[in-house]
Amino acid sequence: MDKHSILVCMGWEQLEIRLQKCEGWEQIEISLPNCSSLQVISFPVVQLHLNRTAMRASQKDFENAMNQVKLLKKDPGNEVKLKLYSLYKQATEGPCNMPKPGVFDLINKAKWDAWNALGSLPKETARQNYVDLVSSLSSSLESSSQVEPGTDRKSTGYETLMVTSEDGITKIMLNRPTKKNALNVEMYHEIMHALKAASKDDSAITVLTGNGDYYSSGNDLTNFTDIPPGGVEEKAKNGAVLLREFVGCFIDFPKPLIAWSMSSLWGIFRSPSLGYSIAVYASDRATFHTPFSHLGQSPEGCSSYTFPKIMSPAKATEMLVFGKKLTAGEACAQGLVTEVFPDSTFQKEVWTRLKAFAKLPPNAMRISKEIIRNREKEKLHAVNAEECSVLQGRWLSDECMNAVVNFLSRKSKL
Numbered sequence: 175m176d177k178h179s180i181l182v183c184m185g186w187e188q189l190e191i192r193l194q195k196c197e198g199w200e201q202i203e204i205s206l207p208n209c210s211s212l213q214v215i216s217f218p219v220v221q222l223h224l225n226r227t228a229m230r231a232s233q234k235d236f237e238n239a240m241n242q243v244k245l246l247k248k249d250p251g252n253e254v255k256l257k258l259y260s261l262y263k264q265a266t267e268g269p270c271n272m273p274k275p276g277v278f279d280l281i282n283k284a285k286w287d288a289w290n291a292l293g294s295l296p297k298e299t300a301r302q303n304y305v306d307l308v309s310s311l312s313s314s315l316e317s318s319s320q321v322e323p324g325t326d327r328k329s330t331g332y333e334t335l336m337v338t339s340e341d342g343i344t345k346i347m348l349n350r351p352t353k354k355n356a357l358n359v360e361m362y363h364e365i366m367h368a369l370k371a372a373s374k375d376d377s378a379i380t381v382l383t384g385n386g387d388y389y390s391s392g393n394d395l396t397n398f399t400d401i402p403p404g405g406v407e408e409k410a411k412n413g414a415v416l417l418r419e420f421v422g423c424f425i426d427f428p429k430p431l432i433a434w435s436m437s438s439l440w441g442i443f444r445s446p447s448l449g450y451s452i453a454v455y456a457s458d459r460a461t462f463h464t465p466f467s468h469l470g471q472s473p474e475g476c477s478s479y480t481f482p483k484i485m486s487p488a489k490a491t492e493m494l495v496f497g498k499k500l501t502a503g504e505a506c507a508q509g510l511v512t513e514v515f516p517d518s519t520f521q522k523e524v525w526t527r528l529k530a531f532a533k534l535p536p537n538a539m540r541i542s543k544e545i546i547r548n549r550e551k552e553k554l555h556a557v558n559a560e561e562c563s564v565l566q567g568r569w570l571s572d573e574c575m576n577a578v579v580n581f582l583s584r585k586s587k588l
C-alpha cells in the first residue's frame with residue numbers, strides 16, 4: 175500500500191490529507207490539528223490526480239499573489255504579515271537557513287521564529303499556502319468594503335476614539351480601555367484628525383479624556399515592533415515625524431482645550447494635554463507619570479520647556495529626569511493641574527463647570543487663548559522639533575530597546 179501525506183492550509187487551519195492507494199482507488203483521510211481524523215473518502219485514482227494537480231499554485235499564481243499583497247488597501251496586521259513573510263521565504267528559499275537574531279532584534283527575531291516554525295514544509299506547499307492566504311485576504315477586504323460602499327470611516331466614526339459634541343462641548347475620549355488607552359499609530363492619526371475637526375466645528379471648547387481606569391498609558395510600546403523594510407532607523411525617523419506632527423496639532427489648536435483626568439496619565443499624552451491645555455481638572459485619585467528615563471527615552475510634547483516654566487526647574491527635573499510620579503494634589507500644588515475634585519463628584523462638578531464655560535462668547539475665548547499662547551508658538555515648535563530629533567536617537571539606543579523588550583516580555587513593569 176502506497177502512502178503520501180500533504181499539508182494544506184485553508185485559512186488559518188492546516189489540514190493533513192493522507193492518501194492511501196488501494197486497488198485502483200485512493201483513500202483520503204482528512205485531519206485537523208487537535209482533532210481525530212474526520213473522514214475517510216474513496217475516489218477513483220484519476221480524479222485524485224486531477225485534484226492534486228489543480229491544488230498546486232504555479233509560479234505565475236505566486237507572482238500574482240505577491241503583486242496583490244502590494245495592492246492591499248488595509249494593513250492586514252503584524253500576525254498576518256509574519257505569516258506572509260514566512261511562507262514567502264519558505265516558498266523561495268526552503269527551510270529557515272538564517273542564524274537566529276539576538277534577543278533585542280525584536281522584529282527580525284519574530285520573522286525568524288515565524289519562518290523557522292514552518293520546519294521542512296515543502297516549497298510547493300508554502301507557495302500554495304501563500305497564494306491561498308493572499309486570496310483570503312483580498313476577498314475579506316473586498317467583502318468588508320462591500321458592506322459600506324464608498325463610506326469614509328473617518329466620517330462615520332473612529333476606531334480608537336469616541337468623539338461626541340453636545341452643549342457647545344466637543345469631547346474626544348481615548349477608547350482603548352483594555353490597553354489602558356495606549357496610543358497606537360492609528361490613535362495618533364485619529365487624535366490629529368479629531369482635533370482638526372474640533373477646531374472647525376461649532377463647539378466653543380474641546381475636552382480630552384480617556385475611557386476606563388487609565389486616561390492613557392502613553393505611547394503603545396508595541397509601536398516599536400512594527401519595523402518597515404528600511405529597518406529600525408527608518409522606524410525611528412517615521413516615529414519622529416509622526417510625533418512632531420502630533421504635538422504640532424496641540425500647539426496650533428485654536429480653541430480652549432481642557433484635559434479631564436479621572437485616572438492615571440502616563441507619557442506622551444500627558445505632556446501636550448497638560449502643557450498646552452487652558453485648564454486641567456483631575457479627580458483626587460488621578461496620578462501623573464513621566465517614565466522617560468525608565469524607558470531609555472527623553473522628554474517629549476515640549477515638556478522639557480513647558481514643565482520647568484509651569485512648575486519649578488527642580489520639580490520638573492524630578493518628574494522628567496527621575497520619573498517621579500505625582501498625585502493629583504501634588505500636580506495641582508505644582509501648577510500642572512488647575513483643580514482637583516473628589517472622585518465621587520468629579521464628573522458632575524466638572525461637567526457643570528464646562529457647560530458654563532461653553533456658554534461664553536466663543537470668539538472672545540479663542541482670541542484670548544491666541545493672545546496668551548501666540549508669543550510662545552514659534553518657540554514651542556522649535557522645542558518640539560529638537561525633542562523629536564533627540565528622541566529619534568534614543569529609540570535606537572540599547573537602553574530604550576531593553577526597556578521595551580522588558581515590557582513586552584513582561585519580565586518587569588514600569
Ligand SMILES: CCCCC/C=C/CC(=O)SCCNC(=O)CCNC(=O)[C@H](O)C(C)(C)COP(=O)(O)OP(=O)(O)OC[C@H]1O[C@@H](n2cnc3c(N)ncnc32)[C@H](O)[C@@H]1OP(=O)(O)O
Nearest residue numbers: 352353354356391392393394395396413416417441442588
Ligand atoms: C510615534 C511614537 C511617539 C513616541 C513618544 C514617546 C512617548 C513616551 C511615553 O509615552 S512614555 C510612557 C510609556 N508607557 C509605559 O511605559 C506604560 C507601560 N504600561 C504599564 O506599565 C502598565 O501596563 C500599566 C502600569 C499602565 C498598567 O498596569 P496593569 O497591571 O494595571 O495593566 P496591564 O499591564 O495588564 O495592561 C493591560 C493591557 O494593556 C496593555 N498596555 C498597557 N499599557 C501599554 C502600553 N503603553 N503599550 C502597549 N500596551 C500597553 C498591556 O500590555 C495589557 O495588554 P494585554 O492584556 O494584551 O496583556
